[in-house]
Amino acid sequence: MINKKIKDFVKNKNKQKIIFTAGPGSLTKENIMGLAPCFGRGDNLYKKTENKVLSKLKKISGHKNIVSMQGSGSLALEIVALNFLFGKVLIVSTGYYSDRLFDLSLKAKKTNKYIKYIKKINWQSINKIKEKFDWVWACPTETSRGLKLPIKDLKKLAKKARAKLALDATASFGLENNHNLSDVTSFSSCKGLFGLTGASFICYNNQPKNKINLFYLDLNSHKNKKMTGPYHAIQSLEFILKDYNKFKKSVVMNKKKITKKFKNFLVYEKKNQPLLCTYLSCKIKPKLSKVILYKPRINLSGSVICHLGEAHLKGKSKGKIIDYLDIDD
Structure with a gap:
């Protein structure tokens, strides 16, 4: 019962915000x-x-x-x-x-x-x-x-x-x-x-x-x-840490999806692509007001998108939150 209440609490909190920030990531029941x-x-x-x-x-x-x-x-x-x-x-x-x-x-x-x-x-x-x-x-x-x-x-x-x-x-x-x-x-x-x-x-x-x-x-x-x-x-x-690799998989999945969706806007070659985030040459805008984008501390011509927003889904992550991002023409 207690575990279910924690799950419901976490699920409700993560519904309130969709984050593409560098950390902390989405809230997990394990936290x-x-x-x-x-x-x-x-x-x-x-x-x-x-x-x-x-x-x-x-x-x-x-x-x-x-x-x-x-x-x-x-x-x-x-x-x-x-x-x-x-x-x-x-x-x-x-x-x-x-x-x-x-x-x-x-x-x-x-x-x-x-x-x-x-x-x-x-x-x-x-x-x-x-x-x-x-x-x-x-x-x-x-x-x-x-x-x-x-x-x-x-x-x-x-x-x-x-x-x-x-x-x-x-x-x-x-x-x-x-x-x-x-x-x-x-x-x-x-x-x-x-x-x-x-x-x-x-x-x-x-x-x-x-x-x-x-x-x-x-x-x-x-x-x-x-x-x-x-x-x-x-x-x-x-x-x-007990289940760390499953949490990491959520980052890998989001990285794969964003590099595929915005493949024409990747600034760096594969060698210089970190798992945590992706620098795109285009400006990105959110489709919903509850989407929180990462704001670099320097002025960039493009956007930096971070990939911790589906941590709570662990290995079940599909990178679906990437669908809430669009190019700001």
Whole structure:
């Protein structure tokens, strides 16, 4: 009875909006089923859930260590910049979110002085790099432009520059492969993981050596759980991760349908097509007022359409919501 009430509640909420945004996606019953009263200390039931979720996330990332924190993916990025980056840093320029990496690197350079030099290089020019760096930092999926850079290509760049690789995997984690090739990767709970908003994560192999004279931005503060963690966001992931591939299938289906329907307007070749979203050279308009389109943080001549709107349907998704999109002549 309770499970049916949750299903009915979720179904009603998803009928009220049809979303083509980058995350969170549509509401799922699995998001709600895991929610319960909890506390970060002395609550063995919550600890069991947390261990299960973090273990699965480590398995997806392929890293030895994971730290969770309450906050957006941008919080995790700022912690990466301050705690991990040092020496010469190369930012792969792809759009709005890579510009954020550049800005965070500049701020970290002023704050703790471990970073000595920062350079940006356009993603289309990475094969031309000849300098040596200590770190390469990049977005495998740049949502603002619906662009994918294969992580294998980014790893090849890092090897050429004799650098470690850090990834802003906010829009790629779970959906794309090879995050294990990075030295550090950060992401959030509400995009390709289909969870509720509120949690961010950093996965890594080797402990950072930078000493941080701050509290909230020190990785160790979160690692040692010195503040309230993202308890409910983590709970919302428990049943999602148990059946993760079925949720991912909904994204794959929507990607296939939109690339077929708007095949004449695709901006990038297949190699640079992310699962999360698609950049079209045409302007898209909704057929219904309840359709919510993604609004990039930069001005584009076309449209970026995201594919999390049928997550609640899992493997039964047919991409039918794409029928609510039309070209704005």
